[in-house]
Amino acid sequence: MNTTPHPLVTRAQRLAGDLLLPQAERVDQEGVPASHVEAVKRAGLLGVVAPQEYGGADAPVAVARETAEILAGSCCSTWFVQTQHHTPVKLLATYDSPVREKLLRPLAVGELMAGIAFAHVRAFPRVPVRAVPEEGGWRFEGRVPWYTGWGLNDVMLLAGVTDTAEVVFVFAEAREQPGLRASAPMRLAALTAARTVSLELDGLRLPEEAVVLRTSQEEFAQVDLPRAANASPAVFGVAYAALDLVARTPDGEETARSLRARLNEVRRDAYALADRPAAPGCVPERLAVKTRAYDLLRAATTAAIVAGGGRAMDLGSRAQRLAREGMFLLVQGQTAEARRMHLGSLASG
Structure with a gap:
C-alpha cells in the first residue's frame, strides 16, 4: 500500500534533486558552500528531531533516517556537515539546563547550526581534552582531533573529561577566541569539502551556564557504544x-x-x-x-x-x-x- 511521504522527506528529495545532486561533484572539489547550509535550513531539515514546542518537527525516527539517506546519497559532504547538528539538538531536548532555553529553539528552527567536538571522549582512558573546574565555570585544555563544519557552524558541543573521569558537555561559539584555535582545513581523501579542522584548546574558559550535561565516563560509554x-x-x-x-x-x-x-x-x-x-x-x-x-x-x-x-x-x-x-x-x-x-x-x- 502506498502512503504519502512525510513532508520532510518530500523536501529532502526536492533539495537533493534540484541542488545537491547536480552540484555534488563541484562541491566535492571546492567545498560545501554556505548556500547549501542555508538551503538545508530553509527545508526545515535541521529541526527533524527537535521538539515541536521549540519549533522542530519531532518527526519519527524513520523520517530522520530517510532524510539522512537522501542527503548522503546526493551529496555526502553536505550530509556530513548538517548531521553534526542533530546530536546537540537531542542532548538539549533530553536534559534540562539553562543553555537549553538559550539555544534549543534557534537550533530547532534553523537560525543556528551546531557542530560536535566530543568523539575524542571514546579514546578513554586516554584524555585528549581535559575539563578543569574553576570558579563559575570550566577550563578546557587539549586537542580536538576532528571538528567538521568549521566556518559553517555557529556553535559547537564540546566535551572534556575531568580528573575524576566525569565527562562535561558544554556549548561554545564555533569561532576562534581566547583559548581556542583552529588548524588549517584538512586535506582528506574524501569529504575534504566538509571543512574539517583540528582544534587546539589552551585555556578555553566557559561559564557554568554553558553546561548541558555532566556524566561519568562509564555512563557515557553505556549509551554511546550501542549507538555507535x-x-x-x-x-x-x-x-x-x-x-x-x-x-x-x-x-x-x-x-x-x-x-x-x-x-x-x-x-x-x-x-x-x-x-x-x-x-x-x-x-x-x-x-x-x-x-x-x-x-x-x-x-x-x-x-x-x-x-x-x-x-x-x-x-x-x-x-x-x-x-x-x-x-x-x-x-x-x-x-x-x-x-x-x-x-x-x-x-x-
Whole structure:
C-alpha cells in the first residue's frame, strides 16, 4: 500500500534533486558552500528531531533516517556537515539546563547550526581534552582531533573529561577566541569539502551556564557504544546512489538488482536492531549487521567504478566520488570494537 511521504522527506528529495545532486561533484572539489547550509535550513531539515514546542518537527525516527539517506546519497559532504547538528539538538531536548532555553529553539528552527567536538571522549582512558573546574565555570585544555563544519557552524558541543573521569558537555561559539584555535582545513581523501579542522584548546574558559550535561565516563560509554554500533543511514544512502549508477549502464542492471535486494535486507535488520532498547550484550549483534552493511557498501561502490570503466578515474566522476565517500563511511564514528570486528570479518572472508 502506498502512503504519502512525510513532508520532510518530500523536501529532502526536492533539495537533493534540484541542488545537491547536480552540484555534488563541484562541491566535492571546492567545498560545501554556505548556500547549501542555508538551503538545508530553509527545508526545515535541521529541526527533524527537535521538539515541536521549540519549533522542530519531532518527526519519527524513520523520517530522520530517510532524510539522512537522501542527503548522503546526493551529496555526502553536505550530509556530513548538517548531521553534526542533530546530536546537540537531542542532548538539549533530553536534559534540562539553562543553555537549553538559550539555544534549543534557534537550533530547532534553523537560525543556528551546531557542530560536535566530543568523539575524542571514546579514546578513554586516554584524555585528549581535559575539563578543569574553576570558579563559575570550566577550563578546557587539549586537542580536538576532528571538528567538521568549521566556518559553517555557529556553535559547537564540546566535551572534556575531568580528573575524576566525569565527562562535561558544554556549548561554545564555533569561532576562534581566547583559548581556542583552529588548524588549517584538512586535506582528506574524501569529504575534504566538509571543512574539517583540528582544534587546539589552551585555556578555553566557559561559564557554568554553558553546561548541558555532566556524566561519568562509564555512563557515557553505556549509551554511546550501542549507538555507535548501529549502521549509519548514510551507508545505505551512498550504496543506493551507487547502485542507481550501476543500473543505468548496459551490463549493470542485474548486478544492481541483486545487490539492492541484499542491501534492502540488511537495512531492515539494521534499523530493527537500532529501534530496540540497548541491552547488555547488544553491541556485537549490531556491529555484525553494521559490518554486513559495509560489505554491501563496498560492493555497490566498486560496482559503480567497474561499470564506469576508465571514466571513473576522472575526479569529476560520480562513481569515484561515491567510492571515496564509501571509504570515508567505513571509519566515520569508528570505535575500537567496530574496527576489530570489521577486520576480523575481512580476514575470515
